[in-house]
Amino acid sequence: MAAETISVRVPARSAGHDLRAIKIVLHREMLRFVNDRTRMVSMLTQPVLWLFVMGTGLGSLVQGSIPGIDYRTFMFPGMISMTVIMTGMFSAGSIVWDREFGFLREMLVAPVSRGAIVVGKCLGGAIVATGQGVVILAMAGLVGVPYSPTLFLTLLAEMFLAAFTITAFGVMLAARMKNMQTFFGLMQMAIMPMMFLSGAMFPLANLPSWLHVLTVVNPMTYAVDPMRQAVFAHLDVPAQVNAVLNPGVTWFGQQVPVLLELGVVAALGAALLGVGIAQFRRAE
Template structure:
């Protein structure tokens, strides 16, 4: 008679709110650890904002000095460069999902006894934290372009950066849900991110544009992050009324001036929508 081994009971812990919060925290921590341990990534992500701000801004200021009412072009484009640094960092954070899928780690995460929505939320919060930190580093350059270091300026601008970081990370996670190769994701990113940046008014005022460009500017989600940032910056500068009217006219809908709080709400609502779509995508079977 041969002995028959009895099967080992496997107990899967029941889902609970505490377990879901712990899963969100772990995924969030993983993003922070990956970013903090990659010093080369931190350094290289600063190169593009510095090039745009100091090289492009200083070079073009010699051509646009008469049209900026005496305002330094670097001061004008500074809010747009802040948004750009957050946007690119957030998208690259979301790109790690594609890496995880290629190397099989994502499948291990998805079979964990937690809701997939917790993994997506943790990923979005982690990416938003990383992008927000990167934006904070660029924000520290404010004094070099004539923007004052005051709490009433730094706090709302940083809050808008975090809001934008969350929305862009959620957008990137939504895009990466069905992309299997890193090359495809990077090509898709370049096709979408650069137009979003250039159409947002980061490098030009949003009034007096051709009608087709005005329409594209108003449907660009990044517009509603750049404009309130620029409004906060210009509110803390001592500029002639003519310069403010020309360089910071604000976004209008049919002649109605959109308030800053509503622009921030637009970014938040879009981020929540992107997050919901990303959760729905990850809940579908592979």
């Protein structure tokens, strides 16, 4: 008697399957973050130390030259950016962890677009990073930033855009990495210079020409400056102090509009997402 052949039907890929895959990957990122409280605390410790310890120390040195404003108020948008950026990169790093334990292979053989996996990863990382940023945002009153609904909504939107872009950057880096040590070494080499050159901790006014060029070509500058512009728009500071602490980004002597800065971040995020998807399509 001949053995009966049982056919196995693999469902065809569709937009519905891809949307469901995005939702599942996003949900997994949220659960992973909520269940890792040590990570939640550690991601907040460094920005809080920079804001309240370093900010207080530096503020005591420059207090006479910036009357009417606390230096920690100036640093506040930069610390939000630092929180969002570090959290987004760590979220992207989970791809390497999934590869080491074999879970990534299971996702890649699923009948869904690999692009859907990348999009879900980036959205999940962006939401988690924005949630971390909200904790820093809640400390606004402690550093002289008003609790304005308009300001908070603006900062939330800018935080999410920056978080999505940096997570896409991390996913692009992690797509071909084989172990966590390599990824985190590369992450530190890429993120720390960009963070220090973004104007998060020092004003962009009156910089030497070589340092000005580095800040202008640094993509992270265009994520930090819109947040600072939004904060200073809700502060009452002398014009000369505003000119020193909040000069904006200039191209050839002209200040770059905030909308153009946000457009640069969005375009970079879309480009990095595309590269990340292409990397995943070539992955094993």
